[in-house]
Amino acid sequence: MPSTSPSVDRTLPTEEATALLELTRELVREELAPRAATYEAESRFPRDVFRTLGKAGLLGLPYPEQYGGGGQPFEVYLQVVEELATVWASVAEGVSVHTLACFPLAAFGTEEQRRQWLPDMIGGELLGAYCLSEPQSGSDAAALSTKAVRDGDEYVVNGTKAWITHGGEADFYALLCRTSDDGARGISCLLTPGDTPGLSAGPPERKMGFKGSTTAQMRFDDARIAADRLMGEEGQGFKIALAALDGGRLGIAACAVGVAQGALDAALAYAKEREQFGRPILDFQGVSFMVADMATQVEAARALYLEAARRRDRGQSFGKQAAMAKLFCTDTAMRVTTDAVQVLGGYGYVEDYPVERYMREAKALQIVEGTNQIQRLVIGRHLAKG
Numbered sequence: 001m002p003s004t005s006p007s008v009d010r011t012l013p014t015e016e017a018t019a020l021l022e023l024t025r026e027l028v029r030e031e032l033a034p035r036a037a038t039y040e041a042e043s044r045f046p047r048d049v050f051r052t053l054g055k056a057g058l059l060g061l062p063y064p065e066q067y068g069g070g071g072q073p074f075e076v077y078l079q080v081v082e083e084l085a086t087v088w089a090s091v092a093e094g095v096s097v098h099t100l101a102c103f104p105l106a107a108f109g110t111e112e113q114r115r116q117w118l119p120d121m122i123g124g125e126l127l128g129a130y131c132l133s134e135p136q137s138g139s140d141a142a143a144l145s146t147k148a149v150r151d152g153d154e155y156v157v158n159g160t161k162a163w164i165t166h167g168g169e170a171d172f173y174a175l176l177c178r179t180s181d182d183g184a185r186g187i188s189c190l191l192t193p194g195d196t197p198g199l200s201a202g203p204p205e206r207k208m209g210f211k212g213s214t215t216a217q218m219r220f221d222d223a224r225i226a227a228d229r230l231m232g233e234e235g236q237g238f239k240i241a242l243a244a245l246d247g248g249r250l251g252i253a254a255c256a257v258g259v260a261q262g263a264l265d266a267a268l269a270y271a272k273e274r275e276q277f278g279r280p281i282l283d284f285q286g287v288s289f290m291v292a293d294m295a296t297q298v299e300a301a302r303a304l305y306l307e308a309a310r311r312r313d314r315g316q317s318f319g320k321q322a323a324m325a326k327l328f329c330t331d332t333a334m335r336v337t338t339d340a341v342q343v344l345g346g347y348g349y350v351e352d353y354p355v356e357r358y359m360r361e362a363k364a365l366q367i368v369e370g371t372n373q374i375q376r377l378v379i380g381r382h383l384a385k386g
């Protein structure tokens with residue numbers, strides 16, 4: 001199969017997948033690249049870019065075609081996310097979060113619920129968000145306290161969700177909330193419309209990076225949500241949340257590899273051009289070894305997330321591999337982007353080049369969807385179980 005990215009030698013499973021990656025690269029070149037730096041500098045959320053991606057069929061790639069999805073293997077979907085992240089991580093992460101937000105309905109909804117809502121969600125018109133974290137419960141997600149009380153045909157929801165990507169921008173929220181005091185078994189998942197009365201967004205967080213991605217608290221104040229928007233059964237929410245996160249972590253891993261690849265490409269191009277002591281700095285072994293290590297780490301990281309994705313595509317368990325991929329790919333992105341800044345010297349430390357942004361983005365990826373300490377905890381538990 002032909003490779004789509006000039007700097008990445010991809011092996012894709014079908015001609016259709018190759019065409020999809022080519023389309024993605026075209027969109028990256030024409031829609032994302034010209035705007036990424038400005039939007040990030042101005043903390044602007046590019047809602048219209050998500051519409052464009054939706055129209056191109058890139059917002060529902062791993063979901064079944066019968067509901068308007070792309071019917072693509074996870075390994076193809078993730079490589080699309082990676083390509084987006086080479087230029088604009090806020091958009092790539094947004095696609096990953098949207099895909100995560102659709103998962104509870106796609107995997108746990110009834111046939112009737114899927115037919116009713118899924119086509120709009122994955123068809124590109126609507127944008128999703130995933131509401132698990134709270135101000136007092138992050139890593140210990142099962143300690144969440146946002147409460148949903150059944151009242152006739154509705155749930156009445158009160159509480160605050162924190163750090164919500166697309167908070168205030170999304171059309172629907174996959175909400176994890178408490179329907180009983182029974183610890184992790186007392187959590188349920190409600191697919192909440194964005195225009196629900198009583199649902200409101202706090203001011204956007206002022207973040208170190210990912211400034212083009214809105215992150216905000218979401219407040220539920222006697223918000224009434226129809227009971228038929230319950231995903232799965234009452235009490236199944238935590239299981240749904242964890243299953244969603246297995247796939248979500250692969251999305252973050254792919255994002256991280258894209259960010260690392262973008263930084264590597266920028267560093268390599270610079271090292272070929274920049275001259276000191278009368279020679280391109282790439283001629284110095286100190287620089288070329290650094291770039292060689294960066295490239296090797298990026299390839300290893302890509303191989304790890306792709307292997308986890310292929311396990312998922314084959315229907316095998318992949319939770320341990322997803323945690324390993326999230327851990328390794330995001331730590332790799334942190335190292336590679338830091339080295340990219342070093343390769344550019346002083347020019348790496350200013351906003352005229354994208355590498356300082358890549359470094360700020362890599363840091364967030366070590367934190368979101370379970371910090372890398374929590375990934376180690378997940379891997380350790382898998383190993384202990386044998």
Ligand SMILES: Cc1cc2nc3c(=O)[nH]c(=O)nc-3n(C[C@H](O)[C@H](O)[C@H](O)COP(=O)(O)OP(=O)(O)OC[C@H]3O[C@@H](n4cnc5c(N)ncnc54)[C@H](O)[C@@H]3O)c2cc1C
Binds near residue numbers: 097
């Ligand atoms: C940019 C951004 C976007 C986000 N988007 C979303 C979103 O869309 N939806 C959503 O629900 N959440 C989102 N989050 C929240 C994110 O998932 C949490 O920040 C993350 O899970 C960590 O929770 P916390 O920030 O409360 O940190 P804490 O849980 O308070 O952790 C603080 C530190 O303690 C460590 N720690 C905690 N417990 C342990 C342990 N048992 N062993 C070892 N170390 C431990 C952590 O690793 C960390 O270093 C987002 C966060 C950011 C920064």
